[in-house]
Amino acid sequence: MEKYNFFASLPDDLTLEAFEPLVETGGVLIERIVSKAHRTPEGQWYDQDRNEWVMVLKGEASLVFEGAEVVHLKMGDHLNIPAHCRHRVSWTSEQEETLWLAVHY
Amino acid sequence: MEKYNFFASLPDDLTLEAFEPLVETGGVLIERIVSKAHRTPEGQWYDQDRNEWVMVLKGEASLVFEGAEVVHLKMGDHLNIPAHCRHRVSWTSEQEETLWLAVHY
Numbered sequence: 001m002e003k004y005n006f007f008a009s010l011p012d013d014l015t016l017e018a019f020e021p022l023v024e025t026g027g028v029l030i031e032r033i034v035s036k037a038h039r040t041p042e043g044q045w046y047d048q049d050r051n052e053w054v055m056v057l058k059g060e061a062s063l064v065f066e067g068a069e070v071v072h073l074k075m076g077d078h079l080n081i082p083a084h085c086r087h088r089v090s091w092t093s094e095q096e097e098t099l100w101l102a103v104h105y
Numbered sequence: 106m107e108k109y110n111f112f113a114s115l116p117d118d119l120t121l122e123a124f125e126p127l128v129e130t131g132g133v134l135i136e137r138i139v140s141k142a143h144r145t146p147e148g149q150w151y152d153q154d155r156n157e158w159v160m161v162l163k164g165e166a167s168l169v170f171e172g173a174e175v176v177h178l179k180m181g182d183h184l185n186i187p188a189h190c191r192h193r194v195s196w197t198s199e200q201e202e203t204l205w206l207a208v209h210y
Contacts, residue, residue: 001168001170001173001174001176001184001186001190002184003176003178003182003183003184004182004183004184005181005182005183006160006181006182006183007180007181008181022158022183022185023156023158023185023208023210025156025210027132027133027210028132028133028208028210030158030208051128051130053127053128053135055111055206057162057181063106065106068106069106071106071108073108075112076110076111076112076113076162077108077109077110077111078108078109078110078111078127079106079107079108079109080127080128081106085106101160101206103128103133103135103208105128105130105132105133105210
C-alpha cells in the first residue's frame with residue numbers, strides 16, 4: 001500500500017498556483033493546492049458545480065464570500081463551501097507556501 | 106461562513122476512539138478520528154463498502170493490510186484504501202492523540 005506525504009515534494013516553480021489531484025473519481029476529487037502569494041484575480045469568482053470542503057494545512061490565506069465577510073484561515077482551519085457559493089481567494093502568504101487540502105464532492 | 110479547526114476541541118474522554126463527522130452526504134463522509142493507544146481488536150478487520158482516503162495529521166499509527174506489509178504513518182502521511190481491502194489499525198501512539206482525517210467515498 002503506497003503512502004505519500006502531504007507536506008513533501010512541493011513544486012519548485014510556483015509561478016502558477018499548483019493543483020495536484022490526490023484522488024480523482026467520477027464524483028469526488030481530493031486535491032492538494034499549493035499557493036504562494038497567489039490570489040484570485042480582482043472581479044473573478046469561483047462558482048463551482050460541486051461542494052468543496054477545504055482545509056489549510058500550512059501557511060495562511062483569506063477567502064471572501066460574495067456579499068459576506070472575509071474568512072482568515074490558518075493551519076487546521078477548515079470550512080465547507082456549498083456548490084455555487086461564489087468566493088475568491090483574496091490573499092495567501094508571501095512568506096511561505098500555503099497548502100490547501102480540498103475535497104470536491 | 107463558519108470555520109472550524111481540525112486540531113481544536115479534542116475529546117476529554119478517549120476511553121473509546123472518537124469518530125466525528127465533518128461532512129456527511131449520501132455518497133461522501135469526511136470525518137476526524139481521534140485515537141490514543143487504540144487498535145483494532147486482534148483478528149478483526151475493516152472491510153468497507155466504500156473507498157477510504159486517510160491521512161494522519163498528529164501522532165503516529167500503524168496500519169496492517171491483510172497478507173501484506175505494515176504501513177507506519179506520521180504527520181502528513183496519507184494513503185488510499187480501496188473498498189473491501191481488509192485492514193486493521195495495529196498501533197496508535199500512547200503518548201499523544203493521533204488525529205486522522207478520513208474521506209469515505
